[in-house]
Amino acid sequence: MPETLVFAMEVFLNGLMAGVLYALVALGFVLIYKASGIFNYAQGVMALFSAMTLVGIMNGQVPFAHLINATFGTDLHYFGWNVPALLAILLTVVVMIGLAWAVNQIIFRHLVNQEPIILFMATIGLAYFLEGFGDIMWGADIKKLDVGLPQGINEAIDEATFQIFDYGFFIDNLDIVATIIAAALVFALIVFAQYSKQGRAMRAVADDHQAALSVGISLNFIWVMVWSLAGFVALVAGIMWGTKSGVQFSLSLIALKALPVLMLGGFTSIPGAIVGGLIIGVGEKLFEFCFGIGQCFGGFINLGGATELWFAYVLALIFLVFRPQGLFGEKIIERV
Amino acid sequence: MIYRESGDFSTTYQQDSQTFPIRFDRYRYYVLLVLAFAVVPFIINDYWVNAVFLPFLIYSIAAIGLNILTGYCGQVSLGTGAFMAVGAYACYKLMTAFPDINIFFHIIISGGITAGVCVLFGLPSLRIKGFYLAVATLAAQFFLVWMFNKVSWFYNYSASGQINAPERTVFGVPVTGAQTEPWAAYLFCLVFTVACAIIARNMTRGMQGRQWMAIRDMDIAAEIIGVNPLKAKLSAFAVSGFFVGLAGALFFAVYLGAVEVGEVFGITKSFLVLFMIIIGGLGSIFGCFAGAAFLVLLPVLLKNVLVGGLGWPTDLAAHLEFMIVGALIVVFLILEPHGLAQLWRVAKEKLRLWPFPH
Numbered sequence: 247m248p249e250t251l252v253f254a255m256e257v258f259l260n261g262l263m264a265g266v267l268y269a270l271v272a273l274g275f276v277l278i279y280k281a282s283g284i285f286n287y288a289q290g291v292m293a294l295f296s297a298m299t300l301v302g303i304m305n306g307q308v309p310f311a312h313l314i315n316a317t318f319g320t321d322l323h324y325f326g327w328n329v330p331a332l333l334a335i336l337l338t339v340v341v342m343i344g345l346a347w348a349v350n351q352i353i354f355r356h357l358v359n360q361e362p363i364i365l366f367m368a369t370i371g372l373a374y375f376l377e378g379f380g381d382i383m384w385g386a387d388i389k390k391l392d393v394g395l396p397q398g399i400n401e402a403i404d405e406a407t408f409q410i411f412d413y414g415f416f417i418d419n420l421d422i423v424a425t426i427i428a429a430a431l432v433f434a435l436i437v438f439a440q441y442s443k444q445g446r447a448m449r450a451v452a453d454d455h456q457a458a459l460s461v462g463i464s465l466n467f468i469w470v471m472v473w474s475l476a477g478f479v480a481l482v483a484g485i486m487w488g489t490k491s492g493v494q495f496s497l498s499l500i501a502l503k504a505l506p507v508l509m510l511g512g513f514t515s516i517p518g519a520i521v522g523g524l525i526i527g528v529g530e531k532l533f534e535f536c537f538g539i540g541q542c543f544g545g546f547i548n549l550g551g552a553t554e555l556w557f558a559y560v561l562a563l564i565f566l567v568f569r570p571q572g573l574f575g576e577k578i579i580e581r582v
Numbered sequence: 583m584i585y586r587e588s589g590d591f592s593t594t595y596q597q598d599s600q601t602f603p604i605r606f607d608r609y610r611y612y613v614l615l616v617l618a619f620a621v622v623p624f625i626i627n628d629y630w631v632n633a634v635f636l637p638f639l640i641y642s643i644a645a646i647g648l649n650i651l652t653g654y655c656g657q658v659s660l661g662t663g664a665f666m667a668v669g670a671y672a673c674y675k676l677m678t679a680f681p682d683i684n685i686f687f688h689i690i691i692s693g694g695i696t697a698g699v700c701v702l703f704g705l706p707s708l709r710i711k712g713f714y715l716a717v718a719t720l721a722a723q724f725f726l727v728w729m730f731n732k733v734s735w736f737y738n739y740s741a742s743g744q745i746n747a748p749e750r751t752v753f754g755v756p757v758t759g760a761q762t763e764p765w766a767a768y769l770f771c772l773v774f775t776v777a778c779a780i781i782a783r784n785m786t787r788g789m790q791g792r793q794w795m796a797i798r799d800m801d802i803a804a805e806i807i808g809v810n811p812l813k814a815k816l817s818a819f820a821v822s823g824f825f826v827g828l829a830g831a832l833f834f835a836v837y838l839g840a841v842e843v844g845e846v847f848g849i850t851k852s853f854l855v856l857f858m859i860i861i862g863g864l865g866s867i868f869g870c871f872a873g874a875a876f877l878v879l880l881p882v883l884l885k886n887v888l889v890g891g892l893g894w895p896t897d898l899a900a901h902l903e904f905m906i907v908g909a910l911i912v913v914f915l916i917l918e919p920h921g922l923a924q925l926w927r928v929a930k931e932k933l934r935l936w937p938f939p940h
Contacts, residue, residue: 317894566710
């Protein structure tokens with residue numbers, strides 16, 4: 247087998263793993279968009295905030311330590327205890343539910359019936375606020391997150407592929423775990439939406455607010471629930487990305503990466519988010535491999551690297567010109 | 583009390599279509615112009631020009647550009663930063679390639695080049711609408727910034743990857759480079775800002791502006807009543823690109839002097855200009871100025887109060903600034919979705935009747 251093809255296969259597999267993580271972020275978007283028509287730009291910052299909170303709780307950091315020290319001249323940093331990972335995750339979930347409730351009560355309850363673009367802008371404002379708030383609460387330094395997920399090269403795959411291709415694939419254990427967790431999460435969400443009472447109510451709200459209200463579904467409850475779910479998804483994404491590359495500001499930028507995923511898959515479709523994520527993940531890794539650093543066709547095209555920055559958007563843009571509603575989106579019907 | 587007028591008695595078409603029908607408004611506008619051109623240049627110093635006036639004037643132009651596209655024509659764009667970068671790099675290439683031509687023309691031509699690029703990225707808007715379009719403009723944002731980083735022709739193969747504005751003069755007075763006097767830079771930008779505002783104001787209340795607004799309100803209905811969506815949308819992209827390109831060129835040449843594209847024209851710049859038009863008011867030229875002034879002054883004020891007044895560390899103040907900007911945007915959207923311009927309109931209506939409530 248030619249060497250380039252083997253390399254390309256490794257790149258393909260890594261792209262698939264990255265795609266799952268994109269899909270995970272995109273999933274949070276889809277949940278909120280379906281139930282409330284809000285395009286939640288703050289999803290990435292929510293992932294960052296939840297990861298920060300998790301690290302802060304695990305390490306026993308004093309919240310707002312920096313602010314307190316600056317105003318009162320004290321020197322607080324840590325409580326001096328360590329919380330076990332599982333308990334810390336539970337506490338973070340509580341925080342995210344509280345956040346969901348606050349967001350709904352303070353912001354979106356007052357913006358019912360506004361135009362979608364106004365709601366979108368409000369989430370951008372929320373993103374800015376949350377970013378500043380997270381930094382003030384837990385500090386802006388890069389933090390290490392370790393909740394006990396396996397990391398490092400997967401020996402079994404390395405050896406198995408070495409025997410077949412004479413070349414061991416490098417695949418991170420974390421990526422495999424992330425894939426499994428993401429798949430489980432998606433499955434759980436679909437089951438929840440299809441078969442539970444709350445899930446049905448959620449779909450009813452997504453279909454028609456007024457009709458749902460008239461059969462006795464509490465819109466407020468559903469919205470808080472959906473935002474909490476999105477917060478939970480953000481937490482999972484935050485744990486994965488945070489373990490992978492540290493909890494830092496760039497984590498919030500994964501929201502921007504999730505946008506083309508959504509456009510490809512369609513804003514309203516959960517399977518769309520998954521498929522879109524995989525396409526983008528694989529596509530950008532392969533494109534970078536082939537044309538970004540010029541490995542295919544004897545380096546015929548070499549764009550000088552870092553094409554991952556824009557590939558997803560350009561792909562989505564070209565795709566949308568031919569299919570404006572995305573792969574699985576509902577057909578856009580416009581009436582005058 | 584302030585507005586002493588009794589009814590609307592226009593007897594000629596000229597009177598009927600003037601920009602400031604109320605005499606008081608008109609005089610205030612003249613006084614403001616005289617102040618800006620004849621008084622401010624004599625009293626400002628380096629700090630005021632660099633911290634307040636230059637960013638305010640330049641962001642106003644960018645905000646006018648984006649407001650034409652988003653506020654008047656309803657096409658949300660998140661690529662403003664990249665289009666400013668196009669203006670900046672076009673200006674740099676022109677300045678270094680044709681050093682004999684006056685910089686005034688360089689800046690106008692770079693606006694024109696940006697208009698062309700903007701139209702190119704606006705083409706998908708004919709099929710893609712709403713959020714999908716907003717995300718599609720992100721393609722422009724990331725692709726263009728990447729391109730200016732990677733293709734060394736754009737920064738004349740300099741080792742640092744930066745572009746630096748060489749010294750250029752207007753009427754023998756340097757306006758770019760290290761030798762620039764504060765008042766010269768201020769006046770140079772002011773001329774552009776005033777011209778842009780007048781052009782934009784007249785465009786938006788004429789036929790072109792009405793077509794844009796028809797497209798914004800509902801593009802299918804607009805098409806039925808005879809607005810050509812291709813022409814209307816692409817002209818909005820072109821005009822918007824022209825203004826944004828001007829702003830980018832001025833931002834690079836006059837204000838900063840040296841630019842590293844990823845830092846200066848990143849996605850945050852796109853959002854900043856978007857915030858300006860939301861806080862100022864979508865679909866209002868006055869709103870562009872109000873929003874730009876607000877978001878330029880707010881960080882300066884916060885920095886002076888928190889760091890200078892309370893003695894907080896700068897990073898804490900920066901985080902607090904994020905929180906305040908975010909909270910303000912949300913508060914504005916909840917209380918007054920039409921921004922500062924609407925507040926001003928309401929205040930004016932109240933003043934016309936004051937002190938009699940009916």
